[in-house]
Structure formats: C-alpha cells, structure tokens
Amino acid sequence: MSIISEKVSSSPKGTAAKPVTEEISGSEIVMRALLAEGTDTIFGYPGGAIMPIYDALYDHHDTLNHILVRHEQGAIHAAQGFARVSGRVGVVFATSGPGATNLVTGLADAQIDSTPLVCITGQVFAHLLGTDAFQETDVINITTPVTKWNYQVTDASEIAETLAKAFYIAKSGRPGPVVVDITKNAQLQKVPFSGYTPCNHIRSYRPKPIVRNEFVQQAADLINKAERPFVIFGQGVILGKAEKEFQKFIEKGGLPAAWTIMGMSAIATDHPLAVGMLGMHGNYGPNLLTNECDVLIAIGMRFDDRVTGRLDKYAKQAKVIHLDIDPAEIDKNVKTTVPVWGDCKETLPLLTSMIEQKVYPQWLQKFKDCQQKEEDKVIKEELNPSTDILTMGEVINTLNELTKGDAVIVTDVGQHQMVACRYAAMNQSKSNITSGGLGTMGFALPAAIGAKFGAPDRTVVAIIGDGGIQMTIQELGTIMQFKPDVKILILNNKFLGMVRQWQQLFHEKRYSFVNIESPDFVQVAKGYYIDGQSISKREDLKNALKTMLDHKGSYLLEVMVGKENNVFPMVPQGRGVSDIVLSKEEI
Amino acid sequence: MSDTKHKHTPAAAATPAGKQEYTITVYTENQVGLLNRIAIIFSRRKINIESLNTSPSEVESVHRFTIVIEETEEVVRKLCRQIEKQVEVLKAYYNTADEIVWQELALYKVPTDEIAEKVKVERLLRENGARAVLIRKDYTIFETSGHREETDKLIRVLEPYGLIEFVRSARVAIIKTSEGFHKKLKDFETAEPGEEAMENEYLDDREEVFTM
Ligand SMILES: Cc1ncc(C[n+]2csc(CCOP(=O)(O)OP(=O)(O)O)c2C)c(N)n1
Numbered sequence: 096m097s098i099i100s101e102k103v104s105s106s107p108k109g110t111a112a113k114p115v116t117e118e119i120s121g122s123e124i125v126m127r128a129l130l131a132e133g134t135d136t137i138f139g140y141p142g143g144a145i146m147p148i149y150d151a152l153y154d155h156h157d158t159l160n161h162i163l164v165r166h167e168q169g170a171i172h173a174a175q176g177f178a179r180v181s182g183r184v185g186v187v188f189a190t191s192g193p194g195a196t197n198l199v200t201g202l203a204d205a206q207i208d209s210t211p212l213v214c215i216t217g218q219v220f221a222h223l224l225g226t227d228a229f230q231e232t233d234v235i236n237i238t239t240p241v242t243k244w245n246y247q248v249t250d251a252s253e254i255a256e257t258l259a260k261a262f263y264i265a266k267s268g269r270p271g272p273v274v275v276d277i278t279k280n281a282q283l284q285k286v287p288f289s290g291y292t293p294c295n296h297i298r299s300y301r302p303k304p305i306v307r308n309e310f311v312q313q314a315a316d317l318i319n320k321a322e323r324p325f326v327i328f329g330q331g332v333i334l335g336k337a338e339k340e341f342q343k344f345i346e347k348g349g350l351p352a353a354w355t356i357m358g359m360s361a362i363a364t365d366h367p368l369a370v371g372m373l374g375m376h377g378n379y380g381p382n383l384l385t386n387e388c389d390v391l392i393a394i395g396m397r398f399d400d401r402v403t404g405r406l407d408k409y410a411k412q413a414k415v416i417h418l419d420i421d422p423a424e425i426d427k428n429v430k431t432t433v434p435v436w437g438d439c440k441e442t443l444p445l446l447t448s449m450i451e452q453k454v455y456p457q458w459l460q461k462f463k464d465c466q467q468k469e470e471d472k473v474i475k476e477e478l479n480p481s482t483d484i485l486t487m488g489e490v491i492n493t494l495n496e497l498t499k500g501d502a503v504i505v506t507d508v509g510q511h512q513m514v515a516c517r518y519a520a521m522n523q524s525k526s527n528i529t530s531g532g533l534g535t536m537g538f539a540l541p542a543a544i545g546a547k548f549g550a551p552d553r554t555v556v557a558i559i560g561d562g563g564i565q566m567t568i569q570e571l572g573t574i575m576q577f578k579p580d581v582k583i584l585i586l587n588n589k590f591l592g593m594v595r596q597w598q599q600l601f602h603e604k605r606y607s608f609v610n611i612e613s614p615d616f617v618q619v620a621k622g623y624y625i626d627g628q629s630i631s632k633r634e635d636l637k638n639a640l641k642t643m644l645d646h647k648g649s650y651l652l653e654v655m656v657g658k659e660n661n662v663f664p665m666v667p668q669g670r671g672v673s674d675i676v677l678s679k680e681e682i
Numbered sequence: 683m684s685d686t687k688h689k690h691t692p693a694a695a696a697t698p699a700g701k702q703e704y705t706i707t708v709y710t711e712n713q714v715g716l717l718n719r720i721a722i723i724f725s726r727r728k729i730n731i732e733s734l735n736t737s738p739s740e741v742e743s744v745h746r747f748t749i750v751i752e753e754t755e756e757v758v759r760k761l762c763r764q765i766e767k768q769v770e771v772l773k774a775y776y777n778t779a780d781e782i783v784w785q786e787l788a789l790y791k792v793p794t795d796e797i798a799e800k801v802k803v804e805r806l807l808r809e810n811g812a813r814a815v816l817i818r819k820d821y822t823i824f825e826t827s828g829h830r831e832e833t834d835k836l837i838r839v840l841e842p843y844g845l846i847e848f849v850r851s852a853r854v855a856i857i858k859t860s861e862g863f864h865k866k867l868k869d870f871e872t873a874e875p876g877e878e879a880m881e882n883e884y885l886d887d888r889e890e891v892f893t894m
Contacts, residue, residue, distance in 0.1 A: 239719050240726065244769045247714075264769055298870040299711050299772045423763035 116289040121251030122151035122282045124291075125215065128258040129159060131291040134186050136177060136548050137161045138170040142190025144230060145217025147282035149188070162548065162577050165569035167194050169541040171201025172567070175210045176545030179528045180503055180553070182336065184265050185545065187214040192230030195237070195276070200535055202241040202272050207532030208357060209334060211270035213261045221249040221278040234276045243271030251284035259294035268302025269421040270334055304422055304436035311442060314416045314433045315449030317390050318348060323458045325388035326350045327373055327381070327402075330357035330531075331395015331419060331439055338362065338524045340443040341394065347447050349454035351462050353381035355396050356516055360526040364500065364519070370462040374402045375666045376513035379473075379675055380465030382666055385410050386673040387461070394418045395439050398428040399532065408671025418442050472677040473663050478518070484657040485633060487514040487586050493637050494556065494584070495520040497644055502554040503528060503546050507539035507563035510592035513662045515558045525550075537566030540583065544570060547579035554582065554644065561587040561613045571623040574649050582643050583627075583651040585616055588658050596661045600682055601668075620651040627651030703732075704758045704776045705784060705855045708747040709739060709863055711770040720747060720771075723764045729753060733786075735852035741863045744772065748855050772870055777857055784855035788833035789815070790824045790840050791847040797822060800843060810836045821846060 119127075125148055129137070137159055141149045152161060164170040167189045174185030189195055195216040205212050219228040235247050244264045248257050254277065261273045318324055332341045338361050345352045345362070351370045354361065356377075362369055371378030373385070382404075385391065391413040396402070403409045406428060414432040417425055418439050425434040435442050477488035491514060494502075500520035505528040506512040512529055521527060528546050530538040543557035564585055574581055595609040620627040627650055630639045636654070643652040666675045667682055676682050710716055717736060724731050732750040739746035751758070762774040794817065797803060807813055812826035826836050833850055 235715055236718060239715065240722055245715070297769065298867070300769045421767070423760070423767045425763075427760060427763075 114289050116287045118285045119288045120147065120151065120283060120285050121248075121254050121277065122147040124251060124254045124286075124288055125258065125277070125282070126151050126155045126159065127288070128255055128291050129186060130155070131293065132184070132258070132262045134184070135160055137186045137188055138164055138173040138177070138545060139188030140164055140167050140170055140190065140194060141188070142192075142194045142217065142230070144191035144219055144279050145188060145194070145215075145277075145282070147279065148215065148217065148277070160548075161188070162544070162573060164541065164544075165572045166567065167197030168200055168537065169544075169567055169570045169573060171198045171205070171212065171214065172535075172538050172541035173545030173548070173570075173573075174212050174214075175201060175205050175208075175538075176505060176528050176542030177549035178205075178210050178212060178545075179542075179549075180525050180546040180555075181549035182334075182525065183211075183549070184262055185210070185212045187212060188216075189214065190217045190230070191219055191234070192232045194230075195234040195274075196232055198274075199237065199241060200533075202238055202274065204530050204533040204535045204538065205272035206241045206243065208530065209270050209330060210272065211265040212272040213258070213265050214272060214274045216274060216276045217282070218247065218276045218278045220280045222280070224249075224278070234274065238274045241272070242274050245274040245276070247276040247278070248281050249278045251281045251286040254281065255288065255291050256294075259292060260297060263294040263297070264300065268300075303420060303438050303441075306435075306437040306441055306445065308445070310433055310435050311445045312449060314392075314418075314435050315446055317414055317416060317433060318350075318392065318446075318450050321390035323384075323388045323455070324348065324350050324390040324392060325381075325384060325413075326352035326392045326394060327355070327385070327396060328352060328358045328361060328394040329355040329396025330361075332358060332361040333395075333524055335395060335420065335438055335440045337395075337438075337440040337443055340440060340447070342366070344443045344447045344450075347452050348450045349452075349459075350392065351455070351459055353378070355399070355402055355531070356527070356529060357531040358396060359516060360521040360524050363522040365522070368459075371466070372516060374399075375404070375668075376517065376662050376664065377402075377666075378466070378517070379469040379664045379677060380462040382664070382672040382675040383465055384461060386412065386671070388413050390414050390416065392416045392418075393429075394443070395420070397421075397424050400428075403428065404666045404670055404672045404674070408673070410672075418446075469664060469677065477514075480657075482657075483633065485631065485636065485654060486660055487511055487588075487656050488518050489633075490584070490586060490636065490640075490654050490656065491515050491518040491558075494640055497637070497640055498554060498556070500526075502526070502556050503543075503550060505529070505539050505543040505546055505555060505557045507557075507559040508534045508536045508593075509560045509563060510588070510596065510660075510662050511558055511560045511586040513593075514586075517662075536560075536563040538563075540564060540567045540581075541570045541573070543581045543583070544573055544577075544579050547581050555580070556582045556584055556644075558584045558586065560592060561585060561589065561616075562591045562611050564616070565611070565613065568619065571620060571625060574625060575623040578648060580647075581649045582646075583620075583625075583649065584640075584643070585651065585653040586656050587613065587616075587653050588656050588660065589613070590658055592660075593662075595659070599659070599661070600679055616651060616653045625649050625651055627653070629653035629655065631655035700754045701752050702754075703750060703752055703779055704755075705779070705782050705853065706747070706749040706751065706758070706762060706765070707775045707777070707855065707857060708749065708765055709741075709772040709774075710745045710747060710768075711772070712738075712743060712745040713770045716745075716768070716770050717747075719768050720749075720765055723761060723768075724749075724751065727757075727761075729757070729761070733852040735854050737854065739863060741867055744863060744867065748853055750853050772863075773866070775857060775860075777855075781859070782855040782857050784829070784853050785827045786830065786833055786853050787825065787827040787851040788836065789847075789849050790826075790836060790845060791821050792824070792840050793844050793846065794819060794822045796843045797840075806839065810839060812836060
C-alpha cells in the first residue's frame with residue numbers, strides 16, 4: 096500500500112490537495128469496500144479463481160478476520176448465523192466452479208429466510224467466460240433464483256460501485272443474499288481508486304413502500320372494534336429491529352401474540368401476552384384459536400404453508416390485517432382485509448398511537464385453557480416422562496434452567512428443532528437461529544460457529560440431530576482451528592426422527608431408510624481436540640449440561656433420547672389449523 | 683397514474699377456468715441477466731409465456747418487456763408483484779387486450795416465379811395490408827403486421843404458392859391510457875420516491891372494495 100501511494104505522489108499529476116486517487120488492484124478495492132462497510136468477519140475458502148482476493152486479504156487479516164471453514168456450505172451457513180444473531184451483513188468468499196456451487200444451499204436458505212449476505216465468488220478470466228474453462232460455472236444463472244440480486248464484474252472499475260450496491264441491497268428493505276461474481280482479471284487489474292462511496296439509492300429499487308396512513312387507520316379501527324383480536328408475528332419484527340415497538344403495540348392493545356418459528360424471540364417467551372408458536376408443531380392454542388379470532392393481525396410474516404395448513408380452512412371467519420415490508424407478500428397466500436405496507440418499525444408506532452388501551456381477559460383465558468390442555472396431554476409427559484428414557488423436551492427444559500433463557504439456540508432440522516423451539520426459553524431477541532423456510536439439515540453446526548462470531552458475548556448452543564450433524568460435521572475442524580466457543584448438543588434418537596415420525600403416522604410404520612447409524616461422536620470430537628461426553632441417564636442430565644456450559648471452549652454433549660418419540664401437537668399436512676391433534680390416536 | 687388503473691371486463695374474454703389473455707409491460711434497467719430473472723418468475727410457476735418482447739422504451743436507458751400470458755387476474759397480479767420485486771425492475775403493469783393497442787409483425791418468404799405468375803401481387807398486398815420487403819429472382823419476402831388473425835390469414839393466402847418460410851415476432855403493445863415513463867422516472871430518481879413511484883394499483887383497488 097505504501098508503495099502504491101508513493102507511486103501516486105511521485106507521478107506528475109499527483110497533488111496533495113485533490114482527493115487522493117491511487118492505482119490499486121480490484122482485489123484491494125474489495126478489501127477497501129469491505130472495511131468501509133464495517134465488515135470485520137469473513138467466512139470463506141480459497142481457490143484458483145479467487146486467489147488475488149486472498150492475496151489482498153493477506154495484508155488485511157488483522158482487521159478482516161477470515162474464518163477458514165471446511166466446506167463452502169459451512170461458510171455460508173456460518174455467515175447466516177453471524178447475520179441472524181448480529182443484524183449485520185454476513186460476508187462469504189468462495190472460489191469459482193465447485194466453490195460457488197457449494198454455496199447454493201445456503202443462498203436458497205438465506206433467500207427464503209431473508210438473511211442479508213454478500214457472497215463474493217471468484218470467476219475465471221473474462222476472456223475465458225463461456226469456453227468451459229477450468230472451474231468455470233455459470234454462477235450468475237445458477238444463483239439467480241436464490242438471490243435477491245447478483246452481478247458479475249469483469250472490470251475492476253466496477254467493483255466499488257457493485258459492492259456498494261450489493262451491501263445496500265442485501266441489508267435494506269426485505270433483506271436477502273447477494274452474489275457478486277468477480278472475474279480473475281478484474282481482481283488483478285489495477286485501476287484508479289479515489290475512495291468508496293456507500294450506496295443509499297437505486298432508482299429501480301424501492302426497499303420500503305410508502306406508509307399509507309389511511310390504511311393504518313383502517314387497521315386501528317378494526318382492532319378497536321375487535322372482540323377476539325390475535326397477533327401473529329414473524330421475523331419481520333426482528334429484521335425491522337422493531338421489537339420494542341412491537342411490545343408496546345401488543346401491550347397497549349392487550350393483544351395475545353404468537354410467533355412463527357422465524358419470529359421466535361422477538362418478545363420474551365415468557366411475556367404475559369406471548370401465547371406460543373404457530374405452525375405444524377406449534378402450540379395448540381395459537382393454531383386452534385386462529386380459527387376463532389375475529390381480527391387476525393399478521394406482522395412481518397408470510398403465511399407459510401407450515402403455518403397456515405390448508406388455506407381454505409385458515410382463519411376464514413377473521414378480518415385479516417397484514418403488515419409487511421414486501422408488497423409481494425400481501426394477498427400472496429391469505430387474502431387481506433387491510434394491508435399495511437411498510438417497515439414495521441414505522442407502521443407499528445403509528446398503529447399503536449391509534450389503538451385503544453384494552454385487555455381481553457376472557458379471550459386470553461381461552462389461550463390459557465388450550466395451554467392447560469396441551470400441558471395435560473403433551474407437555475407433562477414430555478417434560479416429566481413416566482419412563483426412564485430421556486425425552487428431547489426434558490433436555491431443553493433442563494437447559495433452560497441453566498441458561499435462564501439467555502443463550503442463543505441454534506437448531507438443525509427435524510424433531511429436535513421442533514422440540515427446541517417448542518420448549519426453549521428466550522428472553523432476548525435474535526436468540527433463535529434456525530433454518531425455517533428451507534429446512535436445511537446441516538445448518539446448525541456452521542450457523543452456530545457464525546453466531547458465536549456474531550455475538551461473542553453470548554452463550555451459543557447448537558442443538559442438532561444425529562442425522563443433521565453428519566451433514567456438516569466437518570465444521571468441527573473450523574471450531575478446532577478458530578476456537579469459537581460453541582456448545583454442541585446432539586439429541587440422538589438413532590433415527591432420522593422427523594421422517595420416521597411421518598412414516599409411523601402416515602406410512603403404516605414402514606420405516607424406509609430412516610435408521611441412521613452414527614459414529615462415536617465423542618471420539619470424533621476428540622479427534623478434533625474438542626471435549627465431550629455422551630449420556631443416556633436422567634440423573635446425569637443436569638450435570639452434563641452444566642459441564643458443557645461451564646466448559647472453557649467448545650464442547651460436544653450427546654444425549655441419547657427415546658428412539659420413537661413423536662413431536663406433538665401436530666397439524667397433519669393437508670389439514671386445517673383447527674384440525675391440530677395432540678396425540679397419534681387423534682390422527 | 684392513469685395507466686395503472688386496471689379496469690377489466692373479465693366476463694367478456696374469460697375462458698372457463700377464469701383465465702384470459704394479459705399483456706404485461708415491464709420497465710427495467712438495461713441489465714444482462716434480467717431477462718432470465720424475469721423469465722424464471724414464470725417458469726418456476728409452470729406458467730407458459732405466450733410471447734415475449736424486449737426493446738428500448740421511450741426513455742433512454744430504460745428497457746421495456748412485453749409479455750403475454752393466459753392466466754387469471756389473481757395470478758397475473760401476483761406475478762407482477764414478483765416482477766416488480768426484482769431490484770432492476772422499475773415498474774410492471776398488466777392489461778387486458780381491450781386496454782392496449784398491440785401488434786405483431788410477420789415475414790413470409792415465397793418463390794418469386796410462382797407468386798408472380800399466378801397472382802396479382804399488388805392486389806394481394808393491398809388486401810392483406812402487406813408489403814414486399816425484398817424481391818429477388820428466386821424468392822420474395824413479404825411483411826405484414828397486425829393481430830394474430832391478420833398475420834395468420836396471409837399464411838393461408840400464401841400457402842398455395844409454396845410458402846418457404848414464415849416467422850412472426852412477439853407482441854409489442856402500448857397501454858392506451860399510459861402517459862409514458864418520462865415523468866415517472868424522475869420520481870424514481872429521487873432518494874425519497876413519492877406516490878408516482880410507489881403507486882400501487884392494489885391499494886387503490888382496495889379503496890373501492892374495502893369498507894369498514
Ligand atoms: C438437507 C436435507 N435433507 C433431507 C431433509 C429431510 N429431513 C427433514 S427432517 C429429517 C430427519 C432429521 O433427522 P435428525 O437429524 O436425526 O433429527 P431428528 O428429526 O431425529 O431430531 C430429514 C431427513 C432435510 N430437511 N434437509
């Protein structure tokens with residue numbers, strides 16, 4: 096760098112007064128852009144087509160902490176965990192060809208769960224594009240359906256502006272993943288650079304719709320007249336950083352509120368107005384009473400089919416208010432009575448100012464009655480089993496006792512995910528990191544690594560099934576090398592549990608390839624110099640969890656749980672939310 | 683704002699499934715890859731694009747897509763929202779046939795000797811609103827434009843004389859009530875776009891149907 100600036104000042108044109116223009120490489124511009132955007136952590140993996148960028152990184156590794164993962168899928172899930180827990184943009188480096196294609200699952204996951212990412216992929220030299228060059232893949236076209244935006248840079252002069260756009264697009268409006276594919280010649284090419292200007296406007300892109308007061312007023316009128324109003328909220332509250340505004344809204348209106356899996360932790364799970372989780376394995380009350388409320392207030396959620404069940408049996412009796420930042424979500428699945436477009440950080444305070452202070456004791460009692468029924472039929476046995484065999488629920492419950500709801504819970508996909516989300520206590524926002532929309536097995540371990548880098552002061556517990564851990568188990572290597580303090584809790588039921596549950600309930604117990612065998616996870620962890628133990632007895636549970644949490648550094652705890660336990664309640668696929676069942680006998 | 687009003691007469695042209703022909707007009711930045719981004723919005727939902735045209739628009743640097751599909755209004759509205767959601771899309775409109783003026787262009791290649799021998803070419807051209815673009819010894823190329831029936835008709839007329847080649851362009855369309863994009867673009871260019879950019883036919887519709 097100093098050499099470069101010397102060059103500039105010795106050149107005849109170089110004068111001190113003008114903004115300094117340096118001749119720097121495209122790769123160095125990438126570094127400057129990242130630094131200017133406040134990036135301090137990058138998850139990546141090098142390779143031929145991205146080597147100039149890694150070469151530039153060599154000079155910046157003190158300010159740009161690069162985490163070398165073990166597979167690019169690990170990099171992108173880590174970046175997702177980082178972004179979700181911090182509210183910042185996750186940054187990924189990958190090389191061309193296989194490096195880039197390994198990102199696809201994470202891109203799809205981030206796209207459907209609206210996670211802001213900037214992924215920089217190397218690409219072959221521009222003159223080789225389309226020649227089937229070594230490690231050339233059409234990254235732009237492969238990633239188009241799974242990115243909010245993508246762009247291929249073939250000239251270094253485009254890099255600064257493109258990255259400025261990339262960050263702006265990734266984090267503004269409804270966030271999402273962005274891919275910037277940079278050909279190797281552009282990384283190497285030297286161009287004049289006179290500073291980085293962040294982007295705050297793209298004429299064809301409107302991240303926030305204008306808030307229309309008349310609709311907020313109509314929404315308020317509906318709420319004020321309601322007898323059984325019900326709030327259902329999603330990740331929009333968290334992404335909009337509107338947790339406080341949301342809490343004020345429900346507290347003033349006395350409104351019972353249930354979360355989607357993605358909305359979980361936006362309010363404390365023990366808030367008096369929190370009535371639990373929606374969806375296929377959500378709580379009984381919120382599902383059942385969706386079909387009894389008179390005004391349904393949906394906030395920053397997208398009526399996923401796992402939440403709604405059969406649409407023609409979904410909240411037909413209710414007037415529906417939908418607050419969302421993404422116009423395409425309005426009326427997409429559920430027809431709205433009053434749409435309230437906009438950032439809920441702006442619309443919620445407006446709405447709160449227009450609603451009356453109220454309480455609905457009788458209506459709330461209905462939720463409590465449902466909760467009691469669920470306690471009696473499901474929760475009691477799950478948390479205090481009558482057999483010696485451990486349940487997933489009691490593991491989570493014991494974990495709650497120890498963490499007091501302060502931990503970041505990162506879950507993989509399957510029964511353990513549903514159980515964790517059903518029972519985990521969370522008392523601050525951004526505590527629930529899970530693959531909601533895509534349901535990506537293998538998400539949790541790398542996402543937990545990223546989450547620890549994104550929230551170094553918080554305890555991060557990854558709760559993973561014996562199946563899912565084996566999908567990205569190589570990331571133990573990343574933990575070994577970079578030492579993020581991640582607590583790995585494997586709930587081992589010796590089955591691909593969620594699929595087994597479906598085979599039991601809907602396929603006459605024809606267990607087709609769901610009995611998955613596992614290595615000795617503790618030994619595997621040991622191989623990576625990570626401590627751990629495996630337990631199967633109730634009397635060991637609390638101590639084992641405590642040991643895990645108290646351990647200095649990462650720890651792997653395997654808990655052997657019941658093999659054929661099922662997650663209930665359940666809204667069977669293709670049924671309405673009020674067809675929710677509490678046991679397999681009811682199906 | 684007038685061009686965003688979508689007053690439909692669904693009953694008139696509706697097919698049994700409630701589907702009818704819609705012409706979607708999309709104003710976009712001129713960007714490599716955008717065609718794919720827009721095309722996959724349809725293909726992902728297994729919706730067949732009947733016709734697709736891309737061209738410059740009245741505004742320099744702004745591109746214009748004209749897409750024809752057979753669908754229900756609900757589906758078309760959702761598609762337009764998904765299209766507008768793309769970063770480089772400025773605006774998407776959808777219209778029924780009666781709200782637009784549209785044309786397709788067709789070219790026909792026929793053997794010159796056949797056609798010169800057997801028909802009064804002048805009259806044929808006049809009757810079909812066509813013109814000869816190229817006349818060579820071996821073949822002649824005619825061109826006509828109009829609606830599907832008109833371009834189809836000339837095929838039937840020319841077939842007996844040994845139609846060698848036929849090609850028809852995608853549809854181009856102009857929305858009757860549109861005031862064009864010049865004024866709108868100005869609004870898009872400001873950091874805090876106003877109603878022009880944000881206008882939303884859906885909300886306006888809702889004002890009509892929604893009562894407390
Ligand atoms: C990448 C991927 N492949 C397949 C699936 C389908 N799937 C959903 S849950 C599940 C079983 C998960 O088993 P395990 O990790 O042991 O967790 P458990 O359900 O037993 O808690 C499978 C195979 C998936 N969600 N993701």
